[in-house]
Amino acid sequence: MTLHAGLVARRAGGLWRGALIEGGSGWGKSDLAVRLLAQGWRLVADDRVQVWSSGGRLFGRAPEPLGGLLEVRGTGVIPVASLLFAELVLAVKAETTPERWPEPRFRVLADVTIPSLALNLLEASAPTKLTVAFERAAAAADRARLGDPKR
Numbered sequence: 001m002t003l004h005a006g007l008v009a010r011r012a013g014g015l016w017r018g019a020l021i022e023g024g025s026g027w028g029k030s031d032l033a034v035r036l037l038a039q040g041w042r043l044v045a046d047d048r049v050q051v052w053s054s055g056g057r058l059f060g061r062a063p064e065p066l067g068g069l070l071e072v073r074g075t076g077v078i079p080v081a082s083l084l085f086a087e088l089v090l091a092v093k094a095e096t097t098p099e100r101w102p103e104p105r106f107r108v109l110a111d112v113t114i115p116s117l118a119l120n121l122l123e124a125s126a127p128t129k130l131t132v133a134f135e136r137a138a139a140a141a142d143r144a145r146l147g148d149p150k151r
Contacts, residue, residue, distance in 0.1 A: 001050070001051050001052075001109070001110065002048055002049065002050050002051075002063060003020070003022065003048070003049050003051055003109075004022070004024075004047065004048065005020050005021055005022040005023075005029065005045075005047075005048070005049045006020075006021040006029040006030060006032075006033050006045060006046050006047065006049065007019070007020050007021070007043075007044040007045040007049045007060045007061075007062075007086065007088070008021065008033050008036045008037070008041045008042065008043060008044060009041065009042050009044050009083055009086035010040065010041045010042065010134070012089075012134070012135070012138035012139075012141075012142075013138055013139075013141070013142040013145075015087060016042070016083055016085075016086040016087065017086060017087050017088075017089045017134070017137075017138045017141065018044055018060060018086035018087060018088050018089065018090075019088075019089070019090040019091075019092055019130060019133075019134050019137075020049060020051075020060060020088050020090070020091045020092065020107075020109075021033065021092045021094075021121065022091065022092065022093050022094065023093065023094025023121060024094070027094040027121055027122075028094065028121030028122040028126075029046075029047070029094065029121060030046055030047070030070060030071045030072065030073065031073065031121065031122060032121045032122075032126055032127065032130070033046060033070060034070070034072055035126070035127045036127050036130070036131075037070075037080065039127055039131070042081070042082065042083050043068075043070055043080045043081070043082040043083070044060060044061060044062060044082060044083045044084075044085065044086045045060060045061060045062035045063075045066065045067075045082075046062070046066065046069060046070045046071060047066060047071065048062065048063050048066055049061070049062065050062070050063055051088065051109050051110055052110055053109075053110035053111060053112045056112065057087055057112065057141075057145075058087065058088040058089075058109055058110060058112040058114060059085050059086065059087055059088060060085060060086060060088050061084060061085035061086075062082065067082060067084075068080060068081070068082045087141070088109070088114055089114055089115075089134070089137040089138050089140075089141045090114060090115055090116070090117060090130075090133055090134050090137040090138075091107035091109070091114055091115070091116040091117070092116070092117050092118075092119050092121075092130055092133075093105075093107075093116060093117070093118050093119070094119065094120070094121045095118040095119065095120060096120055097120065098118035098119055098120060099118065102118060105117070105118065114137065115133070115136070115137045115140070117129070117130065117133045
């Protein structure tokens with residue numbers, strides 16, 4: 001399946017793990033990706049993400065013509081060093097005013113459930129909030145992969 005989203009990744013548990021960033025046009029998906037890249041994250045896909053499951057895990061990559069390209073609003077589309085694919089461990093949904101104390105959320109894609117985070121993508125703190133949620137999600141994915149019952 002192909003989603004209107006971005007995908008950024010970083011190393012966690014020895015693997016490239018990713019955060020899927022979903023939202024409408026102009027909501028700040030690429031803007032957030034640019035800020036995350038400045039903090040050491042890597043681009044997997046911008047604007048469109050092909051998602052599939054394998055072995056109970058979820059993966060994403062850029063469609064062929066979009067690989068290695070990132071739209072920087074006001075600048076244009078630029079080439080960026082990117083990864084071919086990454087395991088998805090977190091879904092981020094753009095919202096203007098996320099709840100202060102939300103109940104845990106989840107996103108089901110290709111019959112795989114992953115944690116979800118509602119986030120105002122244009123907030124200055126968005127990269128930090130995403131990183132905190134990502135670290136928790138990656139640790140949970142490691143526990144699940146290794147069969148730890150404390151998931």
